[in-house]
Amino acid sequence: MQDVGNAFTSLMPLLADLDSGLLNQMRRFNSFQGRMVTLKEEYSATCPGCGTGTNHYHSEFCDTARCAKTGIQLISCEFFSEYEYAHVCENTTWTGYWPGVLDCFEYGLFAYFVPNVGFIPCTSDHPDAVCDLNTLVVKYDWDVKLQKRVPRNA
Numbered sequence: 190m191q192d193v194g195n196a197f198t199s200l201m202p203l204l205a206d207l208d209s210g211l212l213n214q215m216r217r218f219n220s221f222q223g224r225m226v227t228l229k230e231e232y233s234a235t236c237p238g239c240g241t242g243t244n245h246y247h248s249e250f251c252d253t254a255r256c257a258k259t260g261i262q263l264i265s266c267e268f269f270s271e272y273e274y275a276h277v278c279e280n281t282t283w284t285g286y287w288p289g290v291l292d293c294f295e296y297g298l299f300a301y302f303v304p305n306v307g308f309i310p311c312t313s314d315h316p317d318a319v320c321d322l323n324t325l326v327v328k329y330d331w332d333v334k335l336q337k338r339v340p341r342n343a
């Protein structure tokens with residue numbers, strides 16, 4: 190099933206701060222509230238979208254899968270690539286972590302949510318910290334070779 194919040198996060202990164210779907214997505218994947226965000230807590234042996242195991246390819250219509258060419262949600266990328274980019278999408282594997290989570294830990298990107306305000310940057314030891322996937326998508330570009338996001342202009 191199409192995950193609207195997830196698609197918005199991928200396709201409208203500049204509006205991501207306004208997208209409560211991202212918050213719902215993160216809460217659904219894992220209950221982050223009231224404790225420190227850690228890699229151990231983030232790990233999942235199977236994909237929450239399609240149930241595939243670590244290092245195995247996502248199923249064809251998994252809404253968690255990213256396109257290996259763009260880093261965009263695969264099911265959205267395939268649809269929009271016709272208009273925006275000329276490429277054949279490529280599936281990716283489940284790494285054990287939600288797409289972007291490892292990058293957030295590497296770059297120290299965390300935030301907590303304040304209702305009616307949005308996401309406020311913080312450190313990983315803030316009690317309500319979640320991985321700041323918004324900032325990751327807005328300020329970091331997908332590197333096809335590395336299969337991760339890297340700082341823009343790096």
Ligand SMILES: [Zn+2]
Pocket residue numbers: 236237238239240241247248251252253254283
């Ligand atoms: Zn999957």
Ligand SMILES: [Zn+2]
Pocket residue numbers: 256257258259266267270276277278279
């Ligand atoms: Zn693609």
